[in-house]
Amino acid sequence: MAADIPGLEQLGPLDRDAWNARSTHPYADAGFIETCAMNTTSGMHSGVFTYREGAAIRAGVQAFTYDLRFDIAMGPRIRAIGDVLMRVMPRFIRVPILCMGSAQADRCCFVFDEALDEAGRRSALKVLVGRMMEAAHTQPADLLMFKDLDEETAAVMHADLTANGYSRLPSLPVAVIDLPFRTFDEYLASIDPKMRSDLRRKQRQSSGVDISIVDDIKSIAPTLDRLIAETRARRNADFGDIDDVPSGCTEMLLERMGPTARCVVTRIGDEIVGCNIFLVRGKRAWAYRIGLSAQHVREHNLYFVNWIWMVRHCIEQGYTVLEVGQTFYDLKVHLGCRLEPRWIYIRHRTDSWNRIVKAITSRISLARLDPDLKAMEAA
Numbered sequence: 001m002a003a004d005i006p007g008l009e010q011l012g013p014l015d016r017d018a019w020n021a022r023s024t025h026p027y028a029d030a031g032f033i034e035t036c037a038m039n040t041t042s043g044m045h046s047g048v049f050t051y052r053e054g055a056a057i058r059a060g061v062q063a064f065t066y067d068l069r070f071d072i073a074m075g076p077r078i079r080a081i082g083d084v085l086m087r088v089m090p091r092f093i094r095v096p097i098l099c100m101g102s103a104q105a106d107r108c109c110f111v112f113d114e115a116l117d118e119a120g121r122r123s124a125l126k127v128l129v130g131r132m133m134e135a136a137h138t139q140p141a142d143l144l145m146f147k148d149l150d151e152e153t154a155a156v157m158h159a160d161l162t163a164n165g166y167s168r169l170p171s172l173p174v175a176v177i178d179l180p181f182r183t184f185d186e187y188l189a190s191i192d193p194k195m196r197s198d199l200r201r202k203q204r205q206s207s208g209v210d211i212s213i214v215d216d217i218k219s220i221a222p223t224l225d226r227l228i229a230e231t232r233a234r235r236n237a238d239f240g241d242i243d244d245v246p247s248g249c250t251e252m253l254l255e256r257m258g259p260t261a262r263c264v265v266t267r268i269g270d271e272i273v274g275c276n277i278f279l280v281r282g283k284r285a286w287a288y289r290i291g292l293s294a295q296h297v298r299e300h301n302l303y304f305v306n307w308i309w310m311v312r313h314c315i316e317q318g319y320t321v322l323e324v325g326q327t328f329y330d331l332k333v334h335l336g337c338r339l340e341p342r343w344i345y346i347r348h349r350t351d352s353w354n355r356i357v358k359a360i361t362s363r364i365s366l367a368r369l370d371p372d373l374k375a376m377e378a379a
Helices: 014-020 032-039 078-089 118-138 152-163 184-190 194-205 222-232 249-260 302-318 329-335 351-361 369-379
Strands: 044-051 058-069 093-099 111-114 143-150 168-172 174-177 208-211 261-268 271-281 285-294 321-323 338-340 342-348
Touching: 014 032, 014 058, 014 111, 032 044, 044 118, 058 118, 058 152, 093 118, 111 118, 111 285, 118 143, 118 152, 143 271, 143 321, 152 168, 152 249, 152 338, 174 329, 184 194, 184 302, 194 302, 194 351, 208 302, 222 249, 222 271, 222 285, 249 271, 261 302, 261 369, 271 302, 285 302, 302 321, 329 369
Parallel strands: 093 143, 285 321
Antiparallel strands: 044 058, 058 093, 058 111, 143 342, 168 342, 174 321, 174 338, 208 261, 261 271, 271 285
16 A cells, blocks of 8 residues: 555654643653554554544544455455465455554554533544544555454444444453552452462572663664564564554654653573563553563563563552553463453445445454463463
C-alpha cells in the first residue's frame, strides 16, 4: 500500500504539545507514535487520523496500513493451506488493511480535548471513523480494523461500529496485576503458596544477577535490540512481522518519550543478559518490551528475577497497577494477574465482500493461537 494515505498525518512540531496535552496513556504519547512511525516493518505506514476545528486538534487516534495475511488467526492446518495459496494467489491471502490502533501496542488509544463532553466525543469518533472509510476507498484498503479496543472504549463504540457493518471478535487479553500492597512481602502473601515458595527459591539461586535502571543506553542499544528480538522469536504465537522491532527502535523510544519510558538492564558480571522497557503514567506502569538471553534465561531464572524486581519497584514507587502484556497467561495468572479483554472490530470496505468477512470472522479468535489460553479454557 502506498505511503500517501489521504487523511493519515504525521504529528508536526506545533501539534506535538497539543496532542500530549490530550493524551492520557503512554501508547497515545506523541513520542511513542513518532517512534512507531519511524520504525515500521517493510510495507507498513503509520500516522494519525485527527478531528480538528480550524488548526486545533480536538480528537485523534494512531493508525497504520499493512498487507496482512488473512489466515494469521487460523490454526496450523489452515495456515499450511494459506502458504500454498500465497504462492499462486497471493492477493487472496495477503490483503491491504487500514487499522486504527498500533502494531506495537496492545491497546487502541484515542485522544480527546478535555473540553469535549460525552456527546462531543461520540461525534468526534464518528468523524474519525468516517475519515478512515474515506481513506480506505481513496487508497484502496480491503479491510478496515480497530485493533485492541479495551472494554470501556468498545462499549462506547460498539453500537455505531456494528451499525456500520463491523464485526467484533476477541483479541488476545492483557495480563494486569493490581498492586495495593505496602511491601513486596504483602504481594508474596497474596499469591498461591507454591508459587510464593518458588519465587523465593529462584531469588536465592540468582544472587549473582544485577538489575538496575539505566538512563543512557546509547552504547548498549544494539545489545538491547538483539535481546528483545531473540525473546520475541521465542513467543508462543506467530503473528508474522507485523510487530517487528527494528534496530534503533529502543533508543529512539527512550529519547522521544523522556521520563515516561524507563530501561532496566540485567547483568551477570559485565555481560548484559536482559532488559525491560517499561512505561509509566500516573499510578500505572506498563511492561512494554522484555529481552532475555536464551543462553542464561533458565539457568539464572531471568524471567522470575525480572518479575520480582519489577513488582518490587512498582510497589516502592507507588504504582498500583502493572500491565504485563499478551503472553504467558497461565504463569502470569499464578503470579497474581487478571486478564483484561481486548476487542477487534473489522469490516471489508465493500458490502458484498463484507458479508463474507462476517462469516469468516465469526469463526476466528486470536486466543486460539495461544497455547496457554487454549489450555486454560479447556481446564
